[in-house]
Structures are given as C-alpha cells and as structure tokens.
Amino acid sequence: MTPPVQSPFPELLSSNSAPCTDLQSATIWEAIQGARMDIGRIEIAMKQLAAKRSQLKVFVQKNSSILSAIRRLPPEILSEIFALCVCGDPFNPRRRGAWVVARVCRRWRAVAMNTAELWRHFFVPKSGFSTSYLKPVLTVQLARVRRARLSIQLPAGPAMLDLMDVLLSAAARWETVALSTETQLSRFTKYHSHYPLLGKLNFWESEHSWSRLTLPLDADMSGSLPALTELFWNAPAFPKKLRLPWWQLTLCVLRGVCVHDVQQRILPFLTSTARIIIVDAKRSVNPTTMLRASKIRSLALENSSVVLTGLVAPMLKKLDVIERLAIGQDGGSITNFMNFPSAPCHLEHLRIRQSDNTSFWIGTLDSPVARDIMRLDISFCAPSDLAVWLKALARTDIVPNLRTLAIRGNKKVEVSRSIFKNALAARNPTVRIESFHCWEWDFPEKDLEGGLDVVILK
Template structure:
C-alpha cells in the first residue's frame, strides 16, 4: 500500500510567482490580475484539500479493516485453540460448578446456565461440552418459579440425565410455595434417584414428605445431604421417620428444621454413626446428647438450639468425640439467652483433638474452661469464638490457658465488655507479661453488643503481637457451613 501513496497524493500546488510575495507582506494593494490569480490558487488548494480528506477517510476505513483482520487472524494462534480438549473440559467444569453453587436462588433454570451456554459458542466448544459428562451431572430445579411447558425444563432435565451417563448426580431442589403439584422435571430426576450423590433440598415439610416417599430406600450412593425445611403445617420433621435412614454412604449432613413460630424442631432419623460432618438443629440438650453418643466418627459439628439450656442430671456420662476438629454450638436468638443456672451441652462432652471451638450463647466462661480441661485439647485448640455475657474475672483465664491459640473472638451480650473496659486493659497487660519475649501473635476480636452507634468505626490496638479489634456484629462465623461448601464435589 505504501507504494500507492505517492500516486494518490499529487504535488503540493505552488502559488503563482507573481503573488507568492504577497503572502508574506501586508504592503500594497493587489491588482486585479493578482486577485484573480489568488482566487484561482485558493480554489486549487481547496480542491486538493477535499481530495486529501477523502483519502484520509479511505485510509481510516482501511485501517479499521486491517485491525479487524489482525484480530481475526490472531484467533488462529490463540492459546485457546491449542488447548487440549481435556483441559478445555476442565475449564468448563470449573465454570459450571461456580454457576451451579453460587447463582442466586431466583436465577432462571438450567436452560440459561452453564453448561448449556457452552454449546452456543462454536462447534468445537459444543462438541467438548456435549461430550463432557460431568458437566451434565449437576441438576438444579426451582419448582416454584418455572413454567415447564413454556421453558421446556423437563426436556432439559432429561437431556442432563442422558448426557451425564451413569455418573453420580448433584441435585438441587427448591420449592417455596409448598404446593404438591406434579413437576415432570422432578419426576424425571426421581427415575435416577439411585445416582443421587449430593442432594440439596430447600422445601416446606409437606413437599419434603412427598419427596422422601418417592426416594425412600433408593439412596445407595448418597454421600452429602442438605435439608432446609420450615414446618408451617405443624406436621413435624419427625413424621419423616426413616425416610433417609437407609443411606449406607452418607457422611455429610446439613439438616435444619424450623416451625411456624421459628422454634427449632428435632431432626428425624439418620445413620448418625456414619457421619463425619454434621450441621443440624436440636430442641434440647438431652436430645443432642442422645445423637452425639452415636457420632463416633464425627470431625466437624455445628448444632443450633432454640433455648440456651435445661437441667440435665449431673450423673449422666460424658460423651467423648475423639476425632472432632470443629465444634460450634449456637443459640438461634441471643435475646432468648437465659443467664440463670443451666446445664449446657458442653458440660457433658469432651473432644481431645479439637482445633476450633465456637460458642454463641450456649455456655458461660466456666463451662468453656472446664470443657478444655476435661478434653485436654489446649495444645490443639487454635481458634476460639465465644459470645456470652462477659465478665473481666471469668473471661481472662480462657486465653491464658490456651498457649497455641491463633484466633480469638470474644463477644459480649449484656456484660462488662467495652472498648474502654477493664477487660481490654487486663488482656493487654496479661499478653504483654506472658509473650513479651516471644514471637507469638494473636488476633483478637472484641464484640460489644451494647454499642448501638451505627457510625462506630472499629478501633484497633496492636501491642506486642496482640491484635485487638472491636466490632458491632454479634454472630460468629459458621466454620462448618463454609467447610460444607468447600467440600462439595463436582
């Protein structure tokens, strides 16, 4: 193209000699001849200017064409073209997993999600997506917000079932309207219930009973089960009886039940002795202890109560959980916390290998100290989250007797803790005297429930490795729940 530019650009028009000197001087009035020559030269210049502008426009258009051609040909040498199909399939798998687990609950069904979207990019991607069976082993059904006839969801579910071959299935079923109407998409998935390995049920109790009846006795491959159900009709989760009792491979369970007045209900029967991870609700400490006696292999445990405790016979035997690493005991509503003399679940358990302990309204400072001593878990305990009524005298022995603690959260509900309280000063003094000669570092979060100023900015103190921050939040992080999400298998 460069060779053509001299031909396209004519020589610059030279002004007539008789008027050239007039452009550099204001002296003298031009004659009629000089005026005519000047007008003719201006016309010539304007004509060439139009030609050059047209040439510029053509050049810009050509430049745009060249840029498009460059981008198109770059795709030939793009790394994505050189990826083996196996690696491309793995990328698709990661994207599908993220879409399946993290999409909002109101997101439209599988027709608009990965992996279906991969089949619309190009022939290569469609071939890889359709040929990668694990992509199609994750089935999500929102039974309350789909029009099966209009969206063809039942046909799409059947396609997923066919494309996944004989692989274990990850099934997510949600229905918020508590209607027992038949859904062809659900009926299609039930025909493959023997392949269900990871199941998430977010349904009302009536529909849960309906689902349980359809799948009873066929859960031979089930490993992880999550059930979140609200009993609005007073049926009770116990009515499910042995619906999930026969699940020989079940090891991870999340089962939370609430009644219409938001009171936690008892869970139904499970093969508790198989479980290694459990998140559930209990109506009483006695009920919880009955279940804990069966959890011989439990590693991670989170339990939630509707009340803070009740009297339990002190003669009752302790329950030892030898493999337990994570324990969280939480009160559903801190405003129902009783500060009177109660028997806490922690008083009747021991966990010698415990690494994380989270207590929210379900044990006082003395119970925690006695539990640590009884369990002998001080050398292994790395994290302690404690929310209760805090007093200076009773709270300080806890961190003092945990030499390997790496994370401490102390939350106060109506006690003596405050940013300017004696607890902070004493804790700082203690840490300074104990660890001044060591490299130990301990992040500490102090939560003050009496602070109501929404504009409060957390204060932070750093003294000899003791990092103290203040917050308004009353609730501890759910370690077990995050672990469940982390361990969800694709």
C-alpha cells in the same frame, strides 16, 4: 503556491523549437488524450483497490477471533476450563452456565456435549418456567450427564415433587442433594432405592413452620446412605424416628434445631471424628438437664451455648464459642460447664470469638475444665479489652498449661509485639504475626520446648 505542472513534452514548449506541423500536432494531441485516459483508469483502479482494502479490514476485524489462542486449545483442555468455570460450588446458581457454554459456537457445543461433568449439577429455578417445560429439560440433561455423579438442589414448591421423580430415576448417582420442604424429605426417605454415592445431605426448611412434624418420617436410612459424611440441617425439629448413619459423619451442621433434639437424638450418636457446628439452637419447653455421654471431640457453638447444659463429653478437646448477644441465660450454661465438679472433659483448645463481656470469659478460664487448655484463641475490638486479657493471662495460675495464644483484633487497632512480650514476660513469650482468611484461624503452630507461642492474626 502550487508548483507548475511539468509537461511530458518539454521539447515542444521550448522557445528554440521549430513550429509544429499539422501531423505533429495531431500526434501530440493523441498522446495527451491517451495519457489522460491512462490516468483516469489508474484513479478508478485505485478507488476499487481502496474499497476492497476497506472490505478486507472489516472482514479481518469481524473474524479476528479465529486467531484467538483459545481456538488452538485441545478439546481436553477446553473441557477442563468449562468444568472449572461452571462446576465450582455445587449450590451456586452459576452452574447453569453449561447451557450458556453450549450455545457459544459449534466447537464449544461439541466439547460441552462430550463433557459429562459439565451437566451434573441440577439447579431447579423457583419460578419462571412451567413443569411441562422443565421435565423435558431435566430429561435431556440426565442424558447428557451419562454416568457422572449428580448434584441436586430443589427449592420449595408443589411442582417440585414431579421434577423430583424425574431425578429419582438416577438416585444411584446422587452425590449431593439439597431439599427445602418436609414433603421433599418424605419423598427422599420413602424412595425404594438406595443412595450409594450420596455424601452430602442438605435440608433447608424455607417455607413452613416446623413446630411439629406433620408427616411420619420414620424411615431407617442407616443402610441406604453408605457414603454419607456431611449433614446440614436447618429446621427447628428433627424427626424422632428418622435414623441416619451418624457414625459415618465427619461434619454435622445444625441450624435452628431444638436443644432437646440435639442432646437426645444427635450428639450421643456422633463419633469422635465428627466436627459439630450448632447455630442458633432453639430452647425447648423442658430442657434436658443431663445428656447421655457423647464421644465428640470438636464442638462449635454460635449463639447456642445452652447446648452445654448437662453436656457429658469426656473426649471433647476443642470448643469454639461465638455469642453475639449479651451473656444472659447462656452465661449460666457456659459457667456450669466450665466449672463442672468432676471435670467431664479436658479441653485442649478453646476459641472465644466474642467482642464484649471480656470479664465474663476471663472468669471461665479460672475453672477446672480450663486447666488443661494448651491453645487459646481470643478476639477483641478495643485496646482496653486486650489490656484486660493480657492482665489476666499474665498470671501463670490461670491456664497454666497454655502453649499457644492466638489474638485476633480489630483492623483499626495497631498492636506491637513489645506489648505482648512485656505483659506476658512471666510465660517467656515468642511473638509472631500470621495472616488468615475470613474467619478461619488455622495457622502453622510451633512446637516450642518452653515458653508461650503468641500469634497475632491479621
């Protein structure tokens, strides 16, 4: 039940009070009417205040970002964050995010416009934009980049040459460039200016067959690329008369290149400091049987063991071999190289990333070239393969100078340390477990006075 309303004039309702006169009744009525009006005004004021409160809540919610911590960051810190988010991998399309950042708000746009590093990556889209639109865009971006170094990637397409001419106006500031067609490469080599800052050249032929070159790429670039250290080449043919500063390279990645070009035009001119990776080498019609002496010290082959045919590399210390296909024709190349009569090289580090044909690879260890190996990295998929490896390595006459053994197995195969200690007891093993990232096998080595350092990679 609702409690009775208390009258503001209890004395008037008392049974003991005297009868009210007309004047008193009028006064009481006026007081009651005044109280009602005051209550109405108060209710109206409360409704107005509640509405205003709701408006203020909406305003606070809409503008709560003003209090965000990022608005209190100095422009220098904000600029560094933008650069880290947008300018990671130079060949990642995410680098176009500079245009997105500049459209967020007035402050971000001001910071982005003053950050030249944010605009140095030029990724030209394959389609969706006309040349008449892209030319002004590239011109504006070149103005924003000021004097920063440029990273450029051009896809295939006839319209790319006009855009390439715009970028060539700043050729002196090119640091990284990726080309996709023979015509682009010809324009690059024939340009009258040098590339004093270009350190990474990537050629990825993506459209035409390179069974034979159609343009005369006979330029001498040995003096035009004083800073070139990395070359990525993905095309079946290499220009016969294109001269590059091979002695400067620290990394040379060749994908799909003809074996003849590798043996005659590339490997002999690389220095001992260069790291060479050859992937899917193409067999030539008349493969070379003997290569001129090379000074290379590190060679990685992925489905390209045919490159070992006639290889003369007396300074070769590290050989990394991946053969995903069954050992067939390439098996003869590996066997001949490892059993070369005069032992043209003295390997110290052999890495075999191969899941099958275990018996074949074990046979290569009983060879002249393998006698000086001090570090051996192997992989396996099944416990039976590991058992075969351990049985072979238990013999001290195979790879007698072995000091480090790295084992990488299948994630589903559990391996205990006792297995290695018992199987390799003759080599006095010390077993430890290390973690690795992706396919890299790098880990801290231990310099043991004696015995074998066994590393299980997980």
